[in-house]
Every structure is written in C-alpha cells, then in structure tokens.
C-alpha cells in the first residue's frame with residue numbers, strides 16, 4: 174500500500190490528527206544522534222479509544238507503528254523508531270491528570286503530561302509534593318521517562334520503580350489492565366506494584382508489547398527540610414569516598430536522593446562559558462585544569478540532596494561533615510535560605526564570575542526541590558556551533574550532537590575507579606570530552622551517565638562518536654558492566670548479534686501479542702520479520 178493510502182485509512186478515526194509523510198519528517202526526523210529513519214506519517218491521538226482504533230487499522234493493513242509519549246529521548250534516538258517505515262503515534266496530546274491522591278501520595282496521568290504540566294498542577298492546587306524531575310527538563314513526559322527506566326535526583330530516584338500501575342493498549346486493540354483491576358480492585362491496584370499472580374505490568378517497560386495510555390506513579394511529599402551537601406574530592410581519595418557514599422546511602426535510605434559524583438570535565442561543562450569549549454577537538458587537559466583551578470573546581474564533587482524532618486537535618490549534616498571530612502578539604506552545606514542570602518549579597522557585585530556559578534547552583538537546587546527547569550540542557554550544546562538559546566531549548570531542533578553512554582557500575586571504589594579511568598582514556602583518545610557522572614540509584618548501583626557530545630554538522634565527528642561508544646562498550650563489558658538504556662542504532666545492531674533463551678522468550682511473547690509485528694519493531698529486541706529490518710532505501714511504500 175502506498176503511503177497516502179496507508180494514512181487515509183487512519184483518517185476514518187474521528188478527530189484524529191494525521192500528518193503526512195512530509196509533515197511527519199519535518200516534525201520528527203531531527204535527532205541528536207545525527208541519524209535518520211524513513212517515517213511514513215504521524216498520528217496524534219487524544220484518547221485511549223483513538224489508540225485502540227489505530228492499532229486495529231494498523232493490523233488490518235500491516236502498517237508498522239512507533240509510539241512515544243513526548244519523544245524527547247535525547248541522546249538515545251529522540252522521536253525516531255528503531256527501524257524504517259513506521260507511522261509515528263505521538264501521545265503528547267493525551268494530557269489528562271486523572272487522579273491526584275494527596276493522602277496516599279500518587280498521581281494517575283496520561284503519557285502527554287510533562288514535568289511542567291505536573292508542576293503547574295501541583296502549584297495551582299497548592300499540593301505539598303515534588304515533581305520527579307530529571308535533567309531533561311520541563312517538556313519531557315513523566316510516563317515516557319519512566320517506561321524507558323529513567324531516573325532523577327529526588328528521593329523517587331528510579332522512575333519505573335515508582336510506577337505503581339498502568340493501562341496499555343495491546344497490539345490487537347484490547348486494553349491491558351492488571352489482575353487487580355480485572356478483579357474489580359482498582360484501589361489495591363494503585364497502591365501495590367506487584368498485583369496478584371505473574372507481574373505483567375513490567376513487560377511494558379523498554380519493550381514493544383503495548384502502548385501505555387495511563388499510569389499511576391508514586392509521588393514524593395515535600396520534606397520539612399531540604400539541604401544540599403557538597404564535598405570537593407581529590408582523585409587520590411576517590412575509592413575511599415565511594416565507600417563512604419555507599420555507607421551514607423545505606424544509612425539514610427530515602428532521606429537522601431540520588432548521590433551524584435561528577436568529574437572536573439562535567440563540573441566545568443556546567444559553569445564554564447561555551448566559548449571555552451572547542452567545537453572541534455577537545456580542550457587540552459592542561460588548559461582545562463588551569464580553568465578549573467581558577468574556578469576552584471576539584472577532580473570530583475560529591476553532591477547529596479537531603480530530605481528530612483526538621484529535627485534530623487542537623488545530625489545528618491554533622492554526620493556527613495564527619496564522614497567526608499578527612500577526604501575533602503572543601504565542603505559546603507546549602508539550604509534555600511542560605512542560597513537566597515548569597516544571591517542578595519552578590520547583587521551588589523554583578524560582574525563577579527561567581528554569579529554564574531551561583532545561578533547554576535540555584536537552578537540545580539530547584540531540580541532537587543522538584544521544580545523542573547533547563548539547567549542541565551546546555552550540556553547538549555557544548556559542541557554545537559550554533560548559539561545556546563536562553564530558553565525553550567530543544568536539542569533536536571537546535572542542532573545538538575549527543576549520544577549517551579550509561580553502564581551500571583557497582584558502588585565499589587576499586588571498580589568505579591577502573592571504570593572512570595578507562596572511560597577518560599578512551600574518550601580523550603577519540604577527542605571526546607570525558608564528562609562523567611555517577612548517580613546512585615541504590616546503595617549498590619551507580620547509573621553512570623556519560624554524554625558523548627559532538628558537532629552534528631561534522632560527518633567525521635558523527636562517525637568518531639560511535640567508534641568511541643563501541644570502544645567504551647567493549648571496555649565496560651570486559652569489566653562485566655553494561656548500560657541499562659541504549660540508543661536506536663546500537664539496539665538495532667546489538668540484538669542481531671546475540672542468540673540466547675532470554676531473547677527468544679522476549680520474541681515469543683512478542684509473537685503471541687503482536688503476530689504481525691506492527692508495534693515498534695526492534696525495540697530492545699530482534700525484529701521478527703526481515704521485512705522490518707532497518708534499511709535506508711526509500712521506495713515510498715509500506
């Protein structure tokens with residue numbers, strides 16, 4: 174069937190916005206990987222019933238679909254499918270907040286609800302809760318991020334762990350609800366993740382088994398007190414400090430959020446002006462260290478958000494100063510009150526460079542407070558020859574080049590040091606700035622996040638960044654480490670190279686649910702049908 178015919182069948186759905194191939198290409202093809210896919214069109218449903226009708230039509234006409242929530246999966250593929258020739262199902266117009274349960278601390282929402290939407294709702298209704306913010310910022314979907322197993326720094330660090338319940342449209346058009354829902358126990362459903370019987374909600378995360386149209390997530394109440402502890406660390410104390418981080422995380426549990434360890438390059442990317450970063454090549458080590466010295470930036474900084482009842486803040490603060498004391502010359506403790514005081518004083522000295530740093534610290538503090546903002550986004554612009562917009566940043570549209578590399582690393586000083594050392598060496602040899610952050614998603618697991626930032630206009634850099642990525646993957650696998658999220662190019666290649674029962678099982682489930690393979694082919698699994706395999710040819714037929 175030709176593309177216009179394909180799309181015309183969807184026009185039967187009343188009120189459905191249908192974008193033709195050219196419109197869909199214009200809206201969705203740009204991405205920070207600098208890659209491309211042939212997109213056959215796009216559909217923008219408003220209701221679950223629209224989604225049901227879409228999959229029924231897709232099955233009838235053998236049309237491949239790719240669904241996302243807001244499609245801001247920057248650094249992993251953005252809005253692009255894993256394979257060519259899909260029609261996009263953009264759920265960003267489904268924006269209902271269905272229930273906010275203040276007493277039990279959960280919210281039920283649709284995929285189009287962004288961090289900013291939830292924040293506005295909380296403010297408007299004067300609710301004492303925090304948005305599960307991420308560095309990706311205000312325009313990103315709460316559900317999309319959670320389904321892709323994203324994480325943040327507020328105490329609900331692991332966003333899929335915080336997803337208590339969901340509803341999904343299966344590839345045959347039926348609606349999946351949990352066993353509790355089907356037994357008429359909607360109340361139990363929203364408060365207990367594991368339900369009764371086989372746990373099936375989990376199969377909808379990082380998969381292609383259904384389109385999630387609603388979910389309930391745990392949401393954290395604002396703490397009585399919020400503080401941020403920062404310790405500056407020399408490389409020689411790195412291993413010891415990692416073991417202190419593990420201890421602190423174990424001791425204080427959810428009274429602290431995700432602990433971040435950031436290296437010099439990453440810290441400098443947050444505070445140094447864009448003009449200091451060369452668009453091609455990397456800042457020479459010597460020069461970077463001179464700049465860092467001038468700004469008082471250490472080898473590593475440990476950043477800990479503390480969320481406590483009033484009476485515990487002071488003993489926790491004392492404990493952190495005591496634990497990190499012998500290994501850190503400079504330690505800071507920030508509260509909103511202290512930051513405001515510093516900002517008031519600095520108003521009298523508007524030209525001091527420290528203003529810039531304090532402004533960044535303030536915005537980062539807002540993220541800890543559950544207030545979404547764009548503070549982390551400039552990172553994606555580091556090698557972008559075009560100017561950094563002041564607001565409404567969109568790394569895809571603004572021409573940023575970014576590929577995330579993010580293996581899980583044990584909170585073990587010796588392994589973490591070996592890993593970070595190797596990453597730095599490989600990145601530098603490939604002329605990619607080695608910006609490293611390790612975030613605790615538990616007392617035993619660091620999610621490393623290493624943005625491989627490049628100039629998307631430069632073809633040679635686009636190739637180099639994948640060479641660097643592949644070397645990093647091989648190096649980490651030798652250490653027994655692997656990422657928990659992958660970009661669409663790597664997914665496509667990787668799953669074709671491995672054969673094992675676990676991947677066969679994933680495919681068998683896929684075949685049972687989606688015999689024609691219409692939904693998001695190749696998403697974190699092999700493609701079932703060779704016709705679905707990625708190809709760059711454009712023959713204009715589905």
Ligand SMILES: Cc1cc2nc3c(=O)[nH]c(=O)nc-3n(C[C@H](O)[C@H](O)[C@H](O)COP(=O)(O)OP(=O)(O)OC[C@H]3O[C@@H](n4cnc5c(N)ncnc54)[C@H](O)[C@@H]3O)c2cc1C
Nearest residue numbers: 242243244245246247307308309313314317318323324385
């Ligand atoms: C500077 C920067 C900082 C970042 N910081 C963070 C961070 O702190 N934490 C973090 O986790 N990420 C971060 N990211 C990565 C990414 O941008 C975010 O994870 C973002 O939230 C993902 O985009 P989205 O929310 O629009 O999800 P989407 O793109 O909508 O969803 C992601 C994927 O999930 C699947 N999916 C989504 N919705 C559905 C659905 N309803 N049904 C079925 N499948 C679905 C699709 O396969 C989709 O490709 C960062 C990116 C940048 C550039």
